[in-house]
Amino acid sequence: MENVNADAINNLKAECRGEVLLRGDAGYDAAREIWNGMFDRKPGIIVRCVGTRDVMNAVTFARANKLLTSVKGGGHNSAGNAVCDDGLMIDLSLMRRVHVDAQKKVARIDGGALLGDVDTETQIHGLAVSGGGIISHTGVGGLTLGGGFGWISRKHGLAIDNLISAEVVTADGKLVTASADENPDLFWGIRGGGGNFGIVTSFAFKCVAIGTEVYSGLIVKKFENAKEYIQFHRDYVRTLPDEMTAWMVVRHAPPLPFLPGDVHGKMVVVVPFVWLGNEEEGKSLIQPIQEATPSHGEAMGMNPWTGWQAGFDALVEHGARNYWKSHHIKGLSDDCIDEIIAFGGAMPSPDCEVFIPHMEGAPSRVPVDETAFSYRETPFVLNIHTRWQDAADDESCMAWARDFHAATQPFAKGVYVNFLSEEGEGRVKEAYTETVWDRLVQIKQKYDPENLFRMNQNIKP
Numbered sequence: 462m463e464n465v466n467a468d469a470i471n472n473l474k475a476e477c478r479g480e481v482l483l484r485g486d487a488g489y490d491a492a493r494e495i496w497n498g499m500f501d502r503k504p505g506i507i508v509r510c511v512g513t514r515d516v517m518n519a520v521t522f523a524r525a526n527k528l529l530t531s532v533k534g535g536g537h538n539s540a541g542n543a544v545c546d547d548g549l550m551i552d553l554s555l556m557r558r559v560h561v562d563a564q565k566k567v568a569r570i571d572g573g574a575l576l577g578d579v580d581t582e583t584q585i586h587g588l589a590v591s592g593g594g595i596i597s598h599t600g601v602g603g604l605t606l607g608g609g610f611g612w613i614s615r616k617h618g619l620a621i622d623n624l625i626s627a628e629v630v631t632a633d634g635k636l637v638t639a640s641a642d643e644n645p646d647l648f649w650g651i652r653g654g655g656g657n658f659g660i661v662t663s664f665a666f667k668c669v670a671i672g673t674e675v676y677s678g679l680i681v682k683k684f685e686n687a688k689e690y691i692q693f694h695r696d697y698v699r700t701l702p703d704e705m706t707a708w709m710v711v712r713h714a715p716p717l718p719f720l721p722g723d724v725h726g727k728m729v730v731v732v733p734f735v736w737l738g739n740e741e742e743g744k745s746l747i748q749p750i751q752e753a754t755p756s757h758g759e760a761m762g763m764n765p766w767t768g769w770q771a772g773f774d775a776l777v778e779h780g781a782r783n784y785w786k787s788h789h790i791k792g793l794s795d796d797c798i799d800e801i802i803a804f805g806g807a808m809p810s811p812d813c814e815v816f817i818p819h820m821e822g823a824p825s826r827v828p829v830d831e832t833a834f835s836y837r838e839t840p841f842v843l844n845i846h847t848r849w850q851d852a853a854d855d856e857s858c859m860a861w862a863r864d865f866h867a868a869t870q871p872f873a874k875g876v877y878v879n880f881l882s883e884e885g886e887g888r889v890k891e892a893y894t895e896t897v898w899d900r901l902v903q904i905k906q907k908y909d910p911e912n913l914f915r916m917n918q919n920i921k922p
């Protein structure tokens with residue numbers, strides 16, 4: 462790296478237990494890869510940390526040499542912030558330990574762990590961490606710092622609502638604890654404010670007992686009845702107990718074994734669900750969904766939690782091109798449904814999907830000023846997940862997402878920071894209320910006054 466003294470790099474190598482990689486080194490290209498194939502950035506240096514001291518060394522080095530710095534957790538964020546051009550990438554992907562204290566129901570999780578790592582270890586004891594998302598190769602780090610929701614968060618809360626404490630390396634290279642008792646301002650900020658305030662090397666989460674199997678499944682609805690079904694769904698799911706989570710995905714049907722061959726590739730409305738309770742009760746709550754409008758097929762039963770949590774992974778493997786546009790939705794009015802059907806029916810590629818999770822429940826009962834996650838009361842999220850393979854299709858695919866997003870803006874209120882693309886400061890602000898934003902700016906000023914951590918949905922000091 463031309464602008465950094467070779468001796469300084471050699472010192473960094475000597476100090477770190479993990480690898481320090483430069484362009485051309487073995488492993489450099491694999492380490493800079495992230496989930497979204499749109500980004501092919503080449504950092505000047507990659508520090509593959511294996512422990513907290515490596516993270517502290519890397520932060521100190523970045524600051525001393527005034528390097529643009531990115532932090533890679535699971536590398537999943539669609540905005541591509543985990544990797545930078547020319548600067549220093551602090552790669553946490555070797556830090557994936559999960560330790561579960563089954564008696565205390567507490568999981569200590571390294572900052573680079575993936576959701577699948579957490580399920581693997583917590584399920585030994587029939588436990589789970591609520592708010593972990595729905596794809597097992599997503600990183601705990603980025604997901605948690607933005608909020609974190611998943612199949613059981615209606616019952617047990619967002620990831621941040623279950624966070625007890627975090628070990629954070631701040632911009633001055635020091636390690637601090639953030640919890641209700643220690644540095645409570647930092648603890649408030651990292652619960653929704655993203656990676657703006659430091660690098661979390663370890664999270665401590667409360668676990669919940671869910672057993673090792675859940676009643677869960679998929680119902681695949683015919684797209685020709687989409688309006689009628691979505692009208693039913695928007696009202697029905699809001700009557701369900703928090704133990705039941707039923708979402709909607711508008712997409713082309715994947716080649717699921719329970720669907721007739723001629724349905725594969727057709728537009729459908731998929732209704733995946735998870736029920737935390739006894740199977741018979743779950744069946745009776747699902748029956749109205751089955752009966753609402755005609756289905757192409759369905760599959761449901763008691764499924765192993767770890768299997769269910771990884772069940773959709775193959776639909777969103779690494780490497781494809783992705784562009785997300787998203788917002789929280791105040792309600793699925795008939796006009797909003799018309800837009801979803803019109804744009805949904807005109808998807809520019811067979812890999813796109815419109816993901817509409819229902820969010821209400823335990824997260825909405827947490828007082829809104831308790832964390833930096835601002836929009837707890839909106840019932841639905843609308844995530845326009847544009848996904849395609851060929852760079853030649855970039856413009857048409859992104860234009861579809863932007864137009865769809867603009868058409869549904871009248872029904873929106875705020876956005877989930879973790880679902881933002883690179884959309885500028887104005888959009889980041891839309892993830893927060895004004896009061897929350899002002900408080901986040903003050904915390905940023907205190908913990909990162911020079912904005913070292915700016916490869917993220919940035920809050921400027």
Ligand SMILES: Cc1cc2nc3c(=O)[nH]c(=O)nc-3n(C[C@H](O)[C@H](O)[C@H](O)COP(=O)(O)OP(=O)(O)OC[C@H]3O[C@@H](n4cnc5c(N)ncnc54)[C@H](O)[C@@H]3O)c2cc1C
Pocket residue numbers: 496531532533534535536537538539541542543553572573593594595596598599600601602603604605606607608609610611655656657659660661662777879880916917918
């Ligand atoms: C296929 C897919 C499915 C998803 N499903 C869900 C879901 O069900 N629920 C949900 O809530 N979200 C979901 N998300 C969104 C997800 O929460 C974000 O993409 C999140 O940023 C991923 O975190 P990461 O660590 O993998 O990403 P990265 O790209 O590595 O990091 C994202 C941001 O967080 C920062 N960061 C990461 N780790 C740390 C750390 N330890 N300390 C400080 N900063 C850190 C990075 O610097 C970056 O700015 C999904 C995303 C994808 C791609």
